[in-house]
Amino acid sequence: MRDIVRIGREHLATEGAAALSLRAVARDLGLVSSAIYRYVASRDELLTLLVVDGYDELGDAVDAALEAVESDDHAGRIVAIARATRAWALVEPATYALLFGSPVPGYEAPAEQTTGPGTRVVGRLVEVWEDAWQAGAISLDDAPLTPRRLSRDLARIRKQMGLTAPDRLVARGLFAWAALFGCVSFEVFGQYGADTFSEPGDLFEHHVAALVEAVGLA
Amino acid sequence: MRDIVRIGREHLATEGAAALSLRAVARDLGLVSSAIYRYVASRDELLTLLVVDGYDELGDAVDAALEAVESDDHAGRIVAIARATRAWALVEPATYALLFGSPVPGYEAPAEQTTGPGTRVVGRLVEVWEDAWQAGAISLDDAPLTPRRLSRDLARIRKQMGLTAPDRLVARGLFAWAALFGCVSFEVFGQYGADTFSEPGDLFEHHVAALVEAVGLA
DNA sequence: GCCGAAACGAGAGCACTGCTCTCTCTTTCC
DNA sequence: GGAAAGAGAGAGCAGTGCTCTCGTTTCGGC
Numbered sequence: 079m080r081d082i083v084r085i086g087r088e089h090l091a092t093e094g095a096a097a098l099s100l101r102a103v104a105r106d107l108g109l110v111s112s113a114i115y116r117y118v119a120s121r122d123e124l125l126t127l128l129v130v131d132g133y134d135e136l137g138d139a140v141d142a143a144l145e146a147v148e149s150d151d152h153a154g155r156i157v158a159i160a161r162a163t164r165a166w167a168l169v170e171p172a173t174y175a176l177l178f179g180s181p182v183p184g185y186e187a188p189a190e191q192t193t194g195p196g197t198r199v200v201g202r203l204v205e206v207w208e209d210a211w212q213a214g215a216i217s218l219d220d221a222p223l224t225p226r227r228l229s230r231d232l233a234r235i236r237k238q239m240g241l242t243a244p245d246r247l248v249a250r251g252l253f254a255w256a257a258l259f260g261c262v263s264f265e266v267f268g269q270y271g272a273d274t275f276s277e278p279g280d281l282f283e284h285h286v287a288a289l290v291e292a293v294g295l296a
Numbered sequence: 297m298r299d300i301v302r303i304g305r306e307h308l309a310t311e312g313a314a315a316l317s318l319r320a321v322a323r324d325l326g327l328v329s330s331a332i333y334r335y336v337a338s339r340d341e342l343l344t345l346l347v348v349d350g351y352d353e354l355g356d357a358v359d360a361a362l363e364a365v366e367s368d369d370h371a372g373r374i375v376a377i378a379r380a381t382r383a384w385a386l387v388e389p390a391t392y393a394l395l396f397g398s399p400v401p402g403y404e405a406p407a408e409q410t411t412g413p414g415t416r417v418v419g420r421l422v423e424v425w426e427d428a429w430q431a432g433a434i435s436l437d438d439a440p441l442t443p444r445r446l447s448r449d450l451a452r453i454r455k456q457m458g459l460t461a462p463d464r465l466v467a468r469g470l471f472a473w474a475a476l477f478g479c480v481s482f483e484v485f486g487q488y489g490a491d492t493f494s495e496p497g498d499l500f501e502h503h504v505a506a507l508v509e510a511v512g513l514a
Numbered sequence: 515g516c517c518g519a520a521a522c523g524a525g526a527g528c529a530c531t532g533c534t535c536t537c538t539c540t541t542t543c544c
Numbered sequence: 545g546g547a548a549a550g551a552g553a554g555a556g557c558a559g560t561g562c563t564c565t566c567g568t569t570t571c572g573g574c
Contacts, residue, residue, distance in 0.1 A: 115533075281449075
């Protein structure tokens with residue numbers, strides 16, 4: 079069972095998500111193709127296992143990185159989250175692509191199993207913003223955003239997560255979240271071009287600074 | 297030939313990139329599977345055709361949106377580019393995924409055919425920043441960025457594109473570029489969750505404002 | 515007008531995929 | 545000791561990309 083996930087991850091890394099083949103996994107395990115169905119109901123279920131596994135590994139990486147940062151160093155925590163995300167994505171590009179790239183055709187991740195681990199990173203980010211807001215370290219105003227329906231949606235999020243951060247900070251937080259994964263995706267998916275940067279990490283550091291700025295953390 | 301691309305795009309939209317099947321395209325054209333190889337050398341070549349087609353369509357959409365904006369309205373031009381990108385991505389999510397999502401396993405887009413159309417959008421963005429810089433509308437300093445190798449890489453980009461914008465603006469421009477596609481990808485790929493926002497466009501408008509801010513356009 | 519060449523399409527076939535079914539063998543448990 | 549459960553094997557179905565050979569149609573030069 080754990081062997082299946084392990085071999086599955088190897089194949090994911092070498093072949094990619096859409097080319098992940100149950101038969102090949104079975105072969106690597108010394109099994110005939112039908113025997114694999116004793117343990118996993120379908121290819122989609124294996125994908126789900128890999129998705130959950132990936133989210134957990136990323137979550138663990140981020141959590142580990144956060145332990146080295148003082149909890150009142152809000153900017154430092156964001157930097158740590160961003161760096162850990164990027165580092166993990168570069169080590170596991172195929173799993174990253176599975177989680178944050180194009181959806182695999184014909185596969186819909188079952189929400190009940192994936193939303194939990196899937197929200198760990200953004201949860202950590204939200205924690206930082208909330209702490210920073212309550213510590214008075216955020217230079218964003220607390221005026222409600224327009225239109226009203228957006229403000230309502232943000233209020234619902236605030237209630238769900240028990241936040242005191244105002245509309246603008248929640249919106250900027252979501253922006254920073256999306257922007258972070260945009261930066262990582264561009265690098266992992268090679269949008270910058272092959273040899274444009276001798277050390278893409280240099281650019282990423284500057285991008286992280288822009289992220290910190292975007293949420294009003296001077 | 298153009299029929300193949302047309303049917304291919306339909307299949308792309310309904311099935312997704314990795315599930316794109318030459319046989320199915322041939323069937324829709326009333327051909328047997330082998331006959332399709334008269335016109336297209338392989339599945340990868342069809343993908344390349346679709347990639348170029350997609351880049352061109354996105355580029356056209358962005359260009360069309362820019363025509364309605366005064367050329368000295370720098371923020372307005374960025375907003376127009378961002379909105380046009382998002383709008384096109386929402387109309388053609390499968391093609392968007394092909395261009396900006398996870399790479400299709402086993403397929404490498406041939407640079408000589410795709411880099412040209414693939415850089416149209418970022419090219420437009422760069423134009424705006426350059427114009428804004430030369431007009432003195434950017435509130436970013438012109439100090440070189442650290443480390444020096446990053447500054448060198450940015451200088452090479454500046455030279456290639458004939459820019460006068462300083463390090464920080466080029467870096468921030470690249471950040472805004474990545475962030476824009478991060479925001480669009482999150483929406484198109486459903487990372488925000490299904491029914492979190494009654495009108496995701498509201499949030500996007502706010503994100504665009506953050507983009508404009510990020511490049512120092514007040 | 516004829517004839518060769520090129521273009522076009524059909525069909526069979528190979529190796530691969532996900533998945534289902536039945537069959538056999540082994541282990542476990544009572 | 546015998547029943548039940550677990551595990552794997554093998555055949556088979558429908559689908560895929562792609563290659564090969566074969567027959568037909570169309571078109572240009574003489």
